[in-house]
Amino acid sequence: MASPLLLVPSDPLAPRAPDEHFAREADAARLAGMEVAVVDHDAILAGDVRAAVRRVPASDGEQAAWYRGWMIPFAAYARLDAELGTRGVRMVTDSTAYRSAHELPGWYGTFADLTPASVWSPWEAGRMPTSADVGALTGTLGGGPGVVKDYVKSRKHEWHEACFVPDLADVTTTTRVIRRMIELQGDDLAGGIVARAFEQFTQDADGHTLEARIWWVRGSAVLIAPHPDTPAGTTVDVPTAVCDAVGASVRALGAPFVTTDLALRSDGVWRVIEVGDGQVSDLPAAEDPGRLMRALAAGY
Structure with a gap:
């Protein structure tokens, strides 16, 4: 069986080389006995996965591969997984496993006793919820402070503007914060809206x-x-x-x-x-x- 393969993003200025941010990991992977190949992250996001993997060697058998790189939306990862399969390369983390760990609805049920109470709803990027939408989403959490995010990321650096809600029972304020989160996420909104009970750490x-x-x-x-x-x-x-x-x-x-x-x-x-x-x-x-x-x- 072929050695496992590590896929890392290519350097935008030197497309045959790993992105500088992941160069140490590429070197460590080679020392660990892995092969290393680069993929074009921008092409993955643009939907051109065939171009993205053009520097990944095709395998005669089923070569196992891990990815270490910049975040990839689920739909784009699924396309990448499928395209690599046509080249005889099997992602160890298939698209189903990727989604289960990457997006909160996939992992929340398994960790519910260990993590803050959460609710969510699928949502389209750019569409603004009404107060009725928000009330229906957050009602089961009751009152008290909370945080809002998409399925993957929060706007924690805009804490009071687009993340933290002093009281989830205040639907007007919660709606304003969620709408601002959606606005700032833009086309990068992942999956939908999440509201979580706030816990003090x-x-x-x-x-x-x-x-x-x-x-x-x-x-x-x-x-x-x-x-x-x-x-x-x-x-x-x-x-x-x-x-x-x-x-x-x-x-x-x-x-x-x-x-x-x-x-x-x-x-x-x-x-x-x-x-x-x-x-x-x-x-x-x-x-x-x-x-x-x-x-x-x-x-x-």
Whole structure:
């Protein structure tokens, strides 16, 4: 069987080379015994997957591949998965598994006891909801503070404008925040609208929530690191019992490469605040990618 393949985005200025952001991971993958090929991320987003994979060698057999790169919407990932299949390349994370880990409706049920209460509704980019739409969505959450986002990302850097809602029972304010989130997301709105109950997490002296990102390959935790948004030099220790509980949900989800972002709630309880597909989750620059690449090399 051929060695597993790592696909990374190409450098826009040097299309045969990996994008600088993923060059360290490409080097570590080769050291771990993997082959490396580049794909054109812009072409993937534009829908031209045949052009996007033109530098991926065709395989006579079924070569397994992982992707490590910029985020890809589900529909585009499904097209990429299908096109690679015509070249004898099998994505270890197929499109169904990608969606289950990448979008909140796919993973929420499996993690419901470990994460803030959430509701969601499919929604089209650019269409603005009415107060009646929002009331029907958020009513089951009751009152109290909340956050809004799409199926994948929030506008947390526009916290009071397009993310945080002081009281979900205030439909007028909630509608205004959701409409602004949709406006800022533009055509990048992923899947639909999500509303989540707000939970207060422990913060450092500068007001940063202390988050840990756990990387899982085939249900095993292979790397625990600070979240990329956590200030440099921060260490976040996650108790073994917490990892065990989260790992049970990861294995129940069944996706082969997953990240879970955890934070310590103000009452001392660890909570999962986000789940993601590991292929499109960012690795902090301070982290050595070798351990992750060795796990991928062995986990196909």
